[in-house]
Amino acid sequence: MVLRSGPVAATGLVGGWALAGALFIAGCGPSPSPGKAAAPAAGPSPSTNAAAARANVDAARLLAADVDQQNWLTHGRTYSEQRFSPLKSIDESNVFRLGLAWYYDLGTTRGVEATPLVVDGVMYTTSAWSIVYALDAKTGKELWVYDPKVPKRWGQYACCDVVNRGVAVWGGKVYVGTLDGRLDAIDAATGKLVWEKLTVDQSLPYTITGAPRVVNGKVVIGNGGAEYGVRGYVTAYDAATGDQVWRFYTVPGDPAKGFETKELEMAAKTWHGEWWKGGGGGTPWDALVFDPELDLLYIGTGNGAPWAREIRSPGGGDNLFLSSIVAVNADTGAYVWHYQETPGEAWDYTATQSLVLATLELDGRERRVIMHAPKNGFFYVLDRATGELLSAEKFVPVNWASRVDMKTGRPVEVPETVYHEKSVMVLPGPLGAHSWNPMAYSPLTGLVYIPAHSSGYPYSTDPLFEHVEGRPNLGMNPNGGPPLNAQDPIISTNMAALIAWDPRAAKEVWRIDYLSPGSGGVLATASNLLVEGLVDGRFVIYRATDGKLLWQMPVQTGVMGGPISYSVDGDQYIAVSAGWGGINSLVGVRPQGGAPLAQGRVLAFKLGGTVTLPPVPPPAPLDPPPPLTASADTVARGSFVYGQHCAICHGVGAVSGGSTPDLRHMSSATHAEFDSIVLGGSRADRGMVSFSDVVTPADAEAVHAYLIKRARDERGPQSPPTPPTP
Numbered sequence: 001m002v003l004r005s006g007p008v009a010a011t012g013l014v015g016g017w018a019l020a021g022a023l024f025i026a027g028c029g030p031s032p033s034p035g036k037a038a039a040p041a042a043g044p045s046p047s048t049n050a051a052a053a054r055a056n057v058d059a060a061r062l063l064a065a066d067v068d069q070q071n072w073l074t075h076g077r078t079y080s081e082q083r084f085s086p087l088k089s090i091d092e093s094n095v096f097r098l099g100l101a102w103y104y105d106l107g108t109t110r111g112v113e114a115t116p117l118v119v120d121g122v123m124y125t126t127s128a129w130s131i132v133y134a135l136d137a138k139t140g141k142e143l144w145v146y147d148p149k150v151p152k153r154w155g156q157y158a159c160c161d162v163v164n165r166g167v168a169v170w171g172g173k174v175y176v177g178t179l180d181g182r183l184d185a186i187d188a189a190t191g192k193l194v195w196e197k198l199t200v201d202q203s204l205p206y207t208i209t210g211a212p213r214v215v216n217g218k219v220v221i222g223n224g225g226a227e228y229g230v231r232g233y234v235t236a237y238d239a240a241t242g243d244q245v246w247r248f249y250t251v252p253g254d255p256a257k258g259f260e261t262k263e264l265e266m267a268a269k270t271w272h273g274e275w276w277k278g279g280g281g282g283t284p285w286d287a288l289v290f291d292p293e294l295d296l297l298y299i300g301t302g303n304g305a306p307w308a309r310e311i312r313s314p315g316g317g318d319n320l321f322l323s324s325i326v327a328v329n330a331d332t333g334a335y336v337w338h339y340q341e342t343p344g345e346a347w348d349y350t351a352t353q354s355l356v357l358a359t360l361e362l363d364g365r366e367r368r369v370i371m372h373a374p375k376n377g378f379f380y381v382l383d384r385a386t387g388e389l390l391s392a393e394k395f396v397p398v399n400w401a402s403r404v405d406m407k408t409g410r411p412v413e414v415p416e417t418v419y420h421e422k423s424v425m426v427l428p429g430p431l432g433a434h435s436w437n438p439m440a441y442s443p444l445t446g447l448v449y450i451p452a453h454s455s456g457y458p459y460s461t462d463p464l465f466e467h468v469e470g471r472p473n474l475g476m477n478p479n480g481g482p483p484l485n486a487q488d489p490i491i492s493t494n495m496a497a498l499i500a501w502d503p504r505a506a507k508e509v510w511r512i513d514y515l516s517p518g519s520g521g522v523l524a525t526a527s528n529l530l531v532e533g534l535v536d537g538r539f540v541i542y543r544a545t546d547g548k549l550l551w552q553m554p555v556q557t558g559v560m561g562g563p564i565s566y567s568v569d570g571d572q573y574i575a576v577s578a579g580w581g582g583i584n585s586l587v588g589v590r591p592q593g594g595a596p597l598a599q600g601r602v603l604a605f606k607l608g609g610t611v612t613l614p615p616v617p618p619p620a621p622l623d624p625p626p627p628l629t630a631s632a633d634t635v636a637r638g639s640f641v642y643g644q645h646c647a648i649c650h651g652v653g654a655v656s657g658g659s660t661p662d663l664r665h666m667s668s669a670t671h672a673e674f675d676s677i678v679l680g681g682s683r684a685d686r687g688m689v690s691f692s693d694v695v696t697p698a699d700a701e702a703v704h705a706y707l708i709k710r711a712r713d714e715r716g717p718q719s720p721p722t723p724p725t726p
């Protein structure tokens, strides 16, 4: 248990990414209004097309997914995960007639990150808490809902919201990884559980948020949790029976227990100290991409646990296989090659972002490549047979490395960004240059479209760090950050954009700048369209060749997930699972410019669609905040403790991004219950666990005082008078 008092940081903002989010906000102005709100209208029409919910997908069909134009059979549409649809009915000449065909309310204010799948007229998608939906893809009619009943207390282990990125389908079954680490196979016709496997040790803070993939009759799934201290791995299960086939660990475990493979023994030589006690990390929580030509599965691995290199592996070392692409044999899980993007990773630079496979002509030679735009800010092109590095160039402002040395394949690190107890501003920060929001590649334009952003973050090692079981264990110094200063030259480099990148020339071709980080995944189509949902609540279509805005519609929420396209009965649809949330929302980035709701919805558009969204209800009236009776010192202490333990879910400065309660808006009844909620755990079954192991009663009182201060600051003259400070 670590309870410290000490000099109160000028900001009191220390909750890992929370500060990164705050720094981004400090460097961003308001975004322009997306247009006027949609008018009220009728909801989805009842289904006329009662398609059989069968998920009739086998190995041959998955291999031929590209020619199966009307469907979206696997996470990135095909095994190459290019997110390119060959459908062309919706094009530049008629896109102005695009309208909402149907919508389906997911009934959540938490983040929605799924890419839906569509098989023969049925859509399978997921929402927060790993809940799975089967919908009629033509009408939006609900066919079934499967709720794996994730215990809500598991929300405390989800660094970046209780999200899920979607399902896999195969052999009449739908597969979902649950937040608490289970892999469930669901009957696609009935929505009933067929089998369930526990993929993790639930005494440890593992999570699953990524979509499973089905590869040669096996369903593969990774996990997350490096922020809390676990050891990452990918497991393959027999898709029919659920029997485990293989497991690949991404970092070595305790040498005293023996290494699982000789590659892990080799990897262990790149670690020092007793790394296994903090788990080591490397959690592969998103990209798992299959290459049928080479029978390889590419795994994007996560960051180190804890972040601070000197705590994790005193004396340094590359710490294999952190922040790497690792190729394993898809049938056996045996290691084949790896490429480490950030040796000795120390900045939360996950390499888990979308891996896109393509064949490119480079220097007159056809090369089978992987393209990757990870958090560390470099765009990589690798030969996917061998892992040979073909190019690596910065796609956002980067200061941790000057370049990647093409001879050694290693980044040339800037020594000044190796932080110790003194804080150092590093670009990009832990929110990265690009996160899970999937990028797309159009073989027609030859461009990759990256939802990118970058903001600096002051890293410093916590000299008093002690691992606390089940809590964030970043090793970051809570007193180390410099005060927030929007004039800081690094903050002024904050950017967010959709970047069109030429992977052959290794350079940007065009970009569209945004004002907030976290915009959605991208879809490219054969009719030269580029589809993206934005933080500011717009769903937009650009021309893929040059980024010209062709169409947009306000959808009442920030959109993060990857859009898809499919067709039913000859009509082309564009659809997205929308709903603001995720890490940006938790740390307080709000959908700007007219997107007040964080309401999860599946939205499907087609030419001539006439459905409109219901009006946004007005905000509920707020109770006046209680009087502030605490001293300024107590409020300052409260600000510090809030930054340490609460900002990660309730937003920096107690300004919520919309997916969790804004603590400036607590009702009088909630104020009265404050201690029983925060220390007594009275809302643990709703995702707000007790903090009594890390927050003392006096500190809870100080946090409460700070929140009252923040509420009164916000409401200003409307607040009741405060009695004189004691």
Ligand code: HEC
Binding pocket: 155, 156, 157, 642, 645, 646, 647, 648, 649, 650, 660, 661, 662, 663, 665, 666, 667, 670, 674, 677, 678, 683, 686, 687, 688, 689, 691, 695, 703
């Ligand atoms: C892991 C995420 C997480 C963290 C960290 C967290 N909370 Fe919460 N908190 C939640 C969620 C989710 C809810 C909403 C629960 C519900 O539906 O009632 C909540 C609700 C609350 C509420 C009730 C608010 C209302 O208006 O109903 C209070 C008070 C609260 N949290 C205080 C805190 C304090 C103080 C801290 C830091 C010591 C903290 N929380 C840290 C997730 C978190």
